[in-house]
Amino acid sequence: MVGDGLESFPRLGSHPTLRSEEFGTMAMSRDAATAFRRFGLGAKPGDLKRISGDPRGYVRGALTGSAATLSTSQGLEPSHVVFAAAQAAQQEKQLGKALAKDAAQKAAAPAMAETDPMVAAAAPPKGSAAGAPAAAAPIARPNQIRRDALLEEQAARVAHAIATDTPFAERWVMFWSNHFCVSHQKGPVRGIAGAYEREAIRPHAFGRFADMLRAVEQHPAMLIYLDNQISLGPNSQAGRNRGRGLNENLAREILELHTLGVDGGYTQEDVTNLARIITGWSVGNLNQPQTEAGKFFFAQNRHEPGAWTVAGKRYEDEGRRTGQKVLDDLAWHPATARHVARKLAQHFVSDRAPASLIATLEQTFRKSDGDLLALAKALINAPEAWSVEPKKIVPPYDFVVALARGFDLKTKPGELVRLAGVLGQPLWQVPAPKGWPDTDDAWMGPSAIRERLRIAEKSAREVAPGVDPRVLAEELLGPTMSNDTRQAVARAETREQGLELIAMAPEFLRR
Amino acid sequence: MSRDTTMSLACAEHQRLSRRQLLAGTGASLALWGLLPRSAIAGTRDPRLLAMVLRGGLDGLAMVAPVGDPDYPRLRKALALTTSGEGAGLPLDSFFVLNASMPYLHGLYQKREALVVHATATPYRGRSHFDGQDVLESGLGGVGRIDDGWLNRAIAGLASAGRANPKGLAMGAVVPLVMRGNAPVLSWIPNAYNIPLRDSTVARLMDLYGQTDPKLAKAFADGMAINRLGAAGGMAAPARPAAAAPAAQGDGMGAMMAPAQAQPAGARPFRDFIETAETAAKFLAAADGPRIGALSYNGWDTHANEGSIKGQLANRLAGLDAAIKAFAEGMGPAWKDTAVLIVTEFGRTAHVNGTDGTDHGTATCALLLGGAVKGGRVLADWPGLADPKLHEGRDLKPTGDLRALLKGVLRDHLGIPAGALAQTVFPDSRGAAPVDGLLA
Numbered sequence: 006m007v008g009d010g011l012e013s014f015p016r017l018g019s020h021p022t023l024r025s026e027e028f029g030t031m032a033m034s035r036d037a038a039t040a041f042r043r044f045g046l047g048a049k050p051g052d053l054k055r056i057s058g059d060p061r062g063y064v065r066g067a068l069t070g071s072a073a074t075l076s077t078s079q080g081l082e083p084s085h086v087v088f089a090a091a092q093a094a095q096q097e098k099q100l101g102k103a104l105a106k107d108a109a110q111k112a113a114a115p116a117m118a119e120t121d122p123m124v125a126a127a128a129p130p131k132g133s134a135a136g137a138p139a140a141a142a143p144i145a146r147p148n149q150i151r152r153d154a155l156l157e158e159q160a161a162r163v164a165h166a167i168a169t170d171t172p173f174a175e176r177w178v179m180f181w182s183n184h185f186c187v188s189h190q191k192g193p194v195r196g197i198a199g200a201y202e203r204e205a206i207r208p209h210a211f212g213r214f215a216d217m218l219r220a221v222e223q224h225p226a227m228l229i230y231l232d233n234q235i236s237l238g239p240n241s242q243a244g245r246n247r248g249r250g251l252n253e254n255l256a257r258e259i260l261e262l263h264t265l266g267v268d269g270g271y272t273q274e275d276v277t278n279l280a281r282i283i284t285g286w287s288v289g290n291l292n293q294p295q296t297e298a299g300k301f302f303f304a305q306n307r308h309e310p311g312a313w314t315v316a317g318k319r320y321e322d323e324g325r326r327t328g329q330k331v332l333d334d335l336a337w338h339p340a341t342a343r344h345v346a347r348k349l350a351q352h353f354v355s356d357r358a359p360a361s362l363i364a365t366l367e368q369t370f371r372k373s374d375g376d377l378l379a380l381a382k383a384l385i386n387a388p389e390a391w392s393v394e395p396k397k398i399v400p401p402y403d404f405v406v407a408l409a410r411g412f413d414l415k416t417k418p419g420e421l422v423r424l425a426g427v428l429g430q431p432l433w434q435v436p437a438p439k440g441w442p443d444t445d446d447a448w449m450g451p452s453a454i455r456e457r458l459r460i461a462e463k464s465a466r467e468v469a470p471g472v473d474p475r476v477l478a479e480e481l482l483g484p485t486m487s488n489d490t491r492q493a494v495a496r497a498e499t500r501e502q503g504l505e506l507i508a509m510a511p512e513f514l515r516r
Numbered sequence: 517m518s519r520d521t522t523m524s525l526a527c528a529e530h531q532r533l534s535r536r537q538l539l540a541g542t543g544a545s546l547a548l549w550g551l552l553p554r555s556a557i558a559g560t561r562d563p564r565l566l567a568m569v570l571r572g573g574l575d576g577l578a579m580v581a582p583v584g585d586p587d588y589p590r591l592r593k594a595l596a597l598t599t600s601g602e603g604a605g606l607p608l609d610s611f612f613v614l615n616a617s618m619p620y621l622h623g624l625y626q627k628r629e630a631l632v633v634h635a636t637a638t639p640y641r642g643r644s645h646f647d648g649q650d651v652l653e654s655g656l657g658g659v660g661r662i663d664d665g666w667l668n669r670a671i672a673g674l675a676s677a678g679r680a681n682p683k684g685l686a687m688g689a690v691v692p693l694v695m696r697g698n699a700p701v702l703s704w705i706p707n708a709y710n711i712p713l714r715d716s717t718v719a720r721l722m723d724l725y726g727q728t729d730p731k732l733a734k735a736f737a738d739g740m741a742i743n744r745l746g747a748a749g750g751m752a753a754p755a756r757p758a759a760a761a762p763a764a765q766g767d768g769m770g771a772m773m774a775p776a777q778a779q780p781a782g783a784r785p786f787r788d789f790i791e792t793a794e795t796a797a798k799f800l801a802a803a804d805g806p807r808i809g810a811l812s813y814n815g816w817d818t819h820a821n822e823g824s825i826k827g828q829l830a831n832r833l834a835g836l837d838a839a840i841k842a843f844a845e846g847m848g849p850a851w852k853d854t855a856v857l858i859v860t861e862f863g864r865t866a867h868v869n870g871t872d873g874t875d876h877g878t879a880t881c882a883l884l885l886g887g888a889v890k891g892g893r894v895l896a897d898w899p900g901l902a903d904p905k906l907h908e909g910r911d912l913k914p915t916g917d918l919r920a921l922l923k924g925v926l927r928d929h930l931g932i933p934a935g936a937l938a939q940t941v942f943p944d945s946r947g948a949a950p951v952d953g954l955l956a
Contacts, residue, residue: 190815232820235871250870254819257643257876267644267659273908276643401689427708429689436814437571439646442690449731450703453689455739458721459708489727493720502717509721511729 036060038483039391042516043353045172047407050480064385067171068378073178073210075203076168077161084200084225085289087154088299091196092291094147151196155189156419158199159432163418166406174210177381179402180352182206183440184345185221185263187230189433194226197299198433201226214345214375215336219329222259223301225288231255231438238284238309251309256280258438260316264335266344271316278313282320283328285309342370345380348443353384355396356445362389395485395515398448400441401428404457408508411481412468424460428453454514461508465501474503482512563888563929564800564854566843567667567694567810570836571649572817574860576880577912578824579618579833580632580894584611587901591866595824595874603825608632612894615824617833620841621885628892630885631954633921635896637862637914639944643876645817648861653694655919657944664697666941670926671699671808673936681745683738685799685809687792695810700734702742702806704795713743745805786835789813793839797846800854808930813839816860820871840885852887855929855955859918865910866901877911882921888929890956917948924951 034053040060041048056063066072075081082090169175182202189198205224209217221227228234236252237244244250256279260271285308289296296302303325312321318334320327335341346366350358365387366380373379384390399407402425408414409421422432429450435441442448478486478494490510497503507513581597582588583605589596597605597613605613606622612632614622624630639658640651647659655666671684686695686703695701718740725733792811799805815832822829840856847854863880879899885891899905899913907913919942926932926941927950938945 232871232873235820237870239870244870249872252819252869252871252873253875254817261644267647273643424708427689427705429705437645437817446731447690449735450686450689450691450705451701451735451738452703452705452742453739454732454735455713455743456705456708458713458717458736459711462713462717463709463711487728489724493724497720498716502714502720505717506720506724510724511732514732515729 034483035485036391037063038485039395040064041172042395042485042512043390044176044385046166046169046175046403047172047410047513048481048483049410049413050477053480053483061385061391064173065382067173067177068211068381068385069171069174070208070211072169072171072174073207075161075165075207077165078203081158081161081200081203082154084197084204085297085299087150087196087200088193088225088288089291091147091150091193092298094150096291098147148195151193154196154200155198155433158203159422160418162199162202162432163406163409163421167409167418173381173385176353177377178202178207178210180349181210181217181377183435183443184348185217185227186435186438186440187226187433188435191230194230197226202433209377211378211381212376213336214341214370214377214380215333217377218263218332218336221263222255222283222328222332223286225299225301228255228286228288228301231258233283234287236280236284237307238281240310241284241308242306243304244284244307244309251277251280251284253277253280256283259332259335262438262440264332264344265316265338265340266347269338269340269344275315279315279328279331281309281311281313282315282331285325286328336375339371342367342375345370349380349384352443354390354393357396358393359389362387395512396445397516398446399514399516400448401425401430401453402432404428404514405460407513408461408464411477411513412464412472412504412508414464414467416464416467428456428460457514458505458509461505462501464508465504469500469504472500472504474500474507477504478507478510481507482510485512486510487512561853561888562850563807563931564847564850564886565808565925565929566796566800566854566856568839568856568858569649569653569692569694569810569812570816570858570860571645571812571814572860573645573648573862573864573876574816574880575818575822575824575829575864575874576634576860577863577866578822578829578874579615580608580634580881581605581613581615582611582634582898582901583613585898585901587903591868591901592824593868594872595822595868597825608894611898612896615830615833617830618837618840620837620844621883624840624844624885625892628956629887629889630883631889631891632881632883632894633896633916633918633951634881634894635879635899635912635914636882636916636918636921637879638918640862641878643862645861645876648876650693652859652861652918653692655694655922655942655945665692665694665810666922667694667808667810668697668699668701669941670930670932672697673932673940674930681804681806683741683806685742685796685806687796687809687811692810692812700738702738702745702799704742704799713740742799745799745802786832786838789835789839790842793843794846797843801847801850818864818873819869819875820873822868822873844886847887854886855888855925856883856885857922857925858883858885859922863912866906866912867910878907879912879914882918884921884925884954888955890954895951917945919945920948920951921954923948924954926950928952928955 034057037053037057037060038048040056040063041052044064166175185206187194187198187201189195201224205220206217209220231254232252233255237247237249239250253276257276259279260269260276261267265271285304287302287304287307289298289300289302291298305324308324310322312319315331316338320330346363349366350363354362365383369380369383405421405424409416425432430441474494474497478491490512493506494503497506577592578595583597583599597603597615599613605616606619608614608625614625621630638651640648642648650659653665668684682700684695684699684701686692686701688703689705691701691703721736722733725736796809796811800807800809813836818829821827824830843856844851859882860880862876862878864874864877869875897915899915903909905913923937923942923945927934927937932941937950
């Protein structure tokens with residue numbers, strides 16, 4: 006449990022006794038429901054009663070570093086291990102192919118069987134499959150290694166979201182993971198998209214924005230996703246040798262999406278200069294002995310020399326450090342504070358979040374130099390965040406998690422990942438670097454709403470025998486439930502139907 | 517485009533060539549079309565329109581390559597298509613070739629069912645994908661308002677009387693901005709499970725939403741409507757194992773509503789392109805189906821190792837070609853009444869970048885194809901690729917406004933009055949007069 010919020014902010018609702026005397030238990034329970042809807046991943050039976058004494062305190066209880074870690078991470082490998090194993094497998098595969106081809110050519114006429122032992126005997130290259138189970142197998146397939154890692158990470162992510170009793174921390178992590186999203190559709194990112202979140206997002210969730218920014222932009226997943234590991238300074242040693250040059254993809258998204266925002270006042274020249282400054286930010290691999298495979302690596306020979314200006318400030322060339330300095334300055338920038346404040350208000354409250362809430366968040370970000378703990382507290386302490394009508398359609402991933410939590414589903418996490426994908430939100434597979442859409446109605450596609458009912462029906466069949474829908478409705482929705490919903494559930498013709506109506510009630514679908 | 521005529525005629529030989537082709541292709545019929553009332557034209561057919569949005573910024577210079585421009589090979593180096601040899605494209609005219617990954621599209625072009633508009637752009641001149649897509653899809657003059665899209669406003673502007681189904685069709689869980697708005701929209705995704713919904717539950721939910729949540733009521737009703745449509749049309753799915761499984765029951769879950777296969781994404785590249793196109797065709801071809809649809813294909817942002825001849829872009833273009841084929845064949849006899857618009861938010865840099873790819877640019881090409889299209893032409897007021905001709909020294913310069921193409925199609929294919937086009941569909945487009953003579 007963390008202290009009671011910033012001194013400069015009113016500690017609204019932080020006194021349980023006072024509130025329950027003033028508003029009665031009904032008001033308290035409304036807030037309890039809001040705590041699990043707006044600030045959580047859906048209630049489980051018993052949750053609302055349990056936290057009704059102090060809903061804000063319950064949400065604030067999630068503001069710790071340990072709450073932001075993945076509780077189900079046993080057995081998951083660090084990103085560099087998966088990266089190296091997949092690369093080793095890739096090399097073995099290529100070597101095998103080359104040997105087979107070579108042998109086939111030499112042998113010309115003799116039986117094909119002769120090539121097989123040669124393939125199997127192909128010596129694994131240096132650092133092969135470090136720590137990977139594939140080492141003893143005939144030839145591990147790189148795609149299989151990456152896919153296995155992805156599926157394990159996805160299952161762990163969903164299992165944690167269902168189990169956690171600090172759901173706000175998970176929502177906060179999900180927000181930042183989307184703000185700094187990568188897609189596993191891009192080559193080697195597949196194997197490390199999950200580890201990226203564990204390594205670059207979670208450790209800084211309640212730390213400083215600047216630290217998260219630095220961790221994110223130097224993580225191999227981001228460097229690969231946005232092409233920076235192949236960007237060369239045109240006047241660097243490697244650039245002159247190879248006649249290749251800049252790729253400005255990461256630089257642009259740092260400015261447009263990660264920090265200042267699209268209306269943040271930067272220019273094309275800022276983009277190009279930042280791209281120059283971060284040339285050399287790269288990923289180590291097995292072919293380069295001076296590097297650690299799958300870890301950040303600063304390649305001096307690809308780094309564009311010179312002093313460059315970004316957002317009005319001139320930076321002398323200090324190698325790797327120059328880019329870090331720019332990131333630190335961008336993290337402080339007022340436009341970044343505004344950009345983050347708007348996104349947070351839209352995500353947790355509404356497209357039409359009150360200007361006062363955005364202003365509070367922006368001020369907090371600026372005054373605290375981007376302290377994400379202070380920012381989270383400011384959000385939770387803001388009265389507007391609790392009073393605005395629930396308008397946002399719960400996104401698909403959050404919907405299937407809430408269903409699993411509320412209905413105590415035994416559905417396998419991997420299946421829940423599939424369902425989120427069917428509804429339009431496959432985990433870590435964003436359509437573009439901007440991440441998932443976040444407007445109130447973004448997830449109201451007619452077919453997708455219909456398919457939520459089909460998922461609800463399947464789930465209801467699973468749990469119906471032991472559950473009274475009338476009781477469960479009160480347990481999950483509490484006093485935020487409308488009379489119409491209450492009546493519809495009570496008048497359902499079967500238990501299953503009652504449960505389906507809970508899952509499809511506007512109170513369950515919106516937050 | 518007329519604004520640029522004098523400039524274009526004064527320019528180099530290759531530019532005059534393409535201008536002549538443009539005039540030769542459209543001149544004769546242009547006057548005739550002009551004399552006919554637009555409503556009469558549209559009224560005699562049952563027109564279908566599909567808009568495909570390619571997200572990420574399609575490299576127009578790699579899809580339809582100006583091999584006749586002397587600066588093209590210099591700028592594009594290994595990415596440059598040629599007229600012969602390994603990088604040879606498929607000939608369109610004496611100036612342009614089509615990427616060899618698109619043989620089906622080339623066949624349509626030869627049948628005069630496909631046309632290319634080149635060196636075109638939306639009014640957006642920045643380089644953000646998201647702003648660029650917002651401008652492309654909102655149909656507005658600039659960034660800022662993203663409440664609704666031009667295709668939805670076009671549907672709203674159509675008289676519903678006499679139309680089989682007044683709703684728009686969107687493929688995918690999230691309705692793309694181009695189709696978002698006040699006009700009713702059906703969106704389609706595959707079923708999550710192979711189980712029927714119960715009529716009684718559906719009715720109770722409708723009732724509940726009707727009392728408490730009008731927006732959800734509308735979305736849910738639309739979702740159920742498209743479900744019934746899928747079954748009622750008797751649309752047998754293409755030969756896929758799962759398709760034959762359940763008979764229609766309860767909610768009318770038809771054969772085409774096969775559940776999503778539990779396979780890893782990307783198991784077969786671009787299968788999703790093809791399936792989406794196939795399904796869109798089934799809806800648009802159905803007697804009582806919607807007539808106007810939208811879908812989007814992602815992944816055109818080729819910053820690195822673009823592979824225009826062999827590699828990622830070539831593969832993706834082949835996927836698009838297969839999707840076009842699937843859609844065209846799926847439309848069956850209705851193809852003759854069909855127009856397909858294929859557009860992207862912006863093009864890419866004229867120069868190859870440092871990583872054998874291209875960065876965000878400005879002008880690019882758009883495609884219009886279908887049985888209703890008067891194709892076999894490349895419409896371009898070619899600006900040239902010599903360095904001083906490039907936009908900001910780096911991008912293909914736009915010489916045409918994409919909205920001129922869109923307006924021409926909406927007016928002459930769907931019969932949307934010019935007034936509505938200028939006032940509500942593309943309110944800031946005074947300078948972009950509809951292109952005449954796009955349709956057969």
